[in-house]
Amino acid sequence: DAKTTQPPSMDCAEGRAANLPCNHSTISGNEYVYWYRQIHSQGPQYIIHGLKNNETNEMASLIITEDRKSSTLILPHATLRDTAVYYCIVSRSQGGSEKLVFGKGTKLTVNP
Amino acid sequence: EAQVTQNPRYLITVTGKKLTVTCSQNMNHEYMSWYRQDPGLGLRQIYYSMNVEVTDKGDVPEGYKVSRKEKRNFPLILESPSPNQTSLYFCASSLSSPGSNEQFFGPGTRLTVL
Numbered sequence: 752d753a754k755t756t757q758p759p760s761m762d763c764a765e766g767r768a769a770n771l772p773c774n775h776s777t778i779s780g781n782e783y784v785y786w787y788r789q790i791h792s793q794g795p796q797y798i799i800h801g802l803k804n805n806e807t808n809e810m811a812s813l814i815i816t817e818d819r820k821s822s823t824l825i826l827p828h829a830t831l832r833d834t835a836v837y838y839c840i841v842s843r844s845q846g847g848s849e850k851l852v853f854g855k856g857t858k859l860t861v862n863p
Numbered sequence: 864e865a866q867v868t869q870n871p872r873y874l875i876t877v878t879g880k881k882l883t884v885t886c887s888q889n890m891n892h893e894y895m896s897w898y899r900q901d902p903g904l905g906l907r908q909i910y911y912s913m914n915v916e917v918t919d920k921g922d923v924p925e926g927y928k929v930s931r932k933e934k935r936n937f938p939l940i941l942e943s944p945s946p947n948q949t950s951l952y953f954c955a956s957s958l959s960s961p962g963s964n965e966q967f968f969g970p971g972t973r974l975t976v977l
Contacts (some may be wrong), residue, residue, distance in 0.1 A: 783962060794867075794953050794968030795906070842962030850921075851961050853898075853906035 755839045760858040763833075769826040771857050773839030776820040783842045784815060785851060786824045788835040795838065795853070798824065829861045865890045867969035869954050875975045876944055884939045884972050886954030894957045894964070895937040896921070897929065899950040900971075906953065912937055913960070944976040 756774040763769040775784060785800040799806055799813045801822070806813045812825040826833055838856040867888045876882055888895065896911040898921075908921030912931040926948055928940040937956075941948060952972045957964040 787966075792900075792951060792971060792973075794955075794970050795966075796968070797965040800965070850896075850908060850911070851966060852908075855903075855905055 755841055755854055757837075757839050757854065757857045759855065760860070762860050762862060763826075763829045765831060765861050765863050766828055769824075769829040769833065769859060769861070771824040771826075771837050771839075771859065772821065773823070774821045775839070775841050778819050778841050780819075784813070784819075784822050785838075785840040785842060786811070786813065787838045787840065787851075787853075788833075789838070789856070790832075790835040798837075829859075831861050831863065833859065834861045835859060865967070867954055867956055867967050869952075869969040869972050871972060872970065873973050875977065877977050878945055879943050882941050882944060882974075884941075884952060884954075884974070886937045886939065886969060887935050888937075888954075888956040888967070889935065890956065890958075890967065891934065892956035892967075893934070893959050894961060894966075895931065896955045896961070896966075897927070897937070897939050898953045898955065899923065899948075900953065901950050909939070909952075944974075946976045948974065949976050950974060 783800050786798040787795040789795045801813045815822045836856040836858050840851045870885045893914045897909040898906045900906045907923045909927050910929040912918045954969040955966045957966040
């Protein structure tokens with residue numbers, strides 16, 4: 752199973768870009784990289800996912816290195832409401848389907 | 864509004880008293896799953912279901928049962944709850960397998976077993 756490594760915590764100033772790194776050096780060719788976040792004890796919220804190419808949506812951008820061994824989630828203009836735990840997940844096979852294995856994530860604190 | 868609902872949101876019970884936590888989704892999703900979240904351990908999958916009448920064990924299934932008689936509902940059953948099942952529980956659903964689809968999570972059920 753491809754595992755991910757994330758820093759346990761990061762800080763960011765409000766209005767600045769937040770760049771959250773993730774290492775997944777054992778990722779295989781057909782595994783996706785997913786990002787979710789969890790605000791306090793609410794249900795996790797999907798942010799973005801990608802396979803090889805960089806992706807962007809209304810919430811964030813995902814930059815995946817060419818060798819796919821690492822990725823960066825970018826929140827372009829962080830707000831106080833972006834304070835949350837961010838999970839980088841690589842999908843893994845589960846009896847013919849894939850499943851998501853949540854690690855400990857990165858606790859992002861956006862400061863005023 | 865597309866959503867996953869769970870009930871109850873909070874529950875305090877005693878050891879051995881059977882309980883059911885309901886989960887329902889209105890998005891016609893095939894895949895549904897239950898997780899528990901404990902401090903320092905992150906989210907761990909309990910059971911999942913690929914479709915109606917198809918369920919399978921996740922990483923921590925001991926002490927739990929599930930059923931999937933209808934596509935929209937996926938109840939979690941604790942036949943004889945014990946204090947080590949005190950946890951925050953999340954139900955989730957996705958169009959098909961979560962490896963290639965966005966997973967929607969419910970608001971959570973905080974369970975305390977005394």
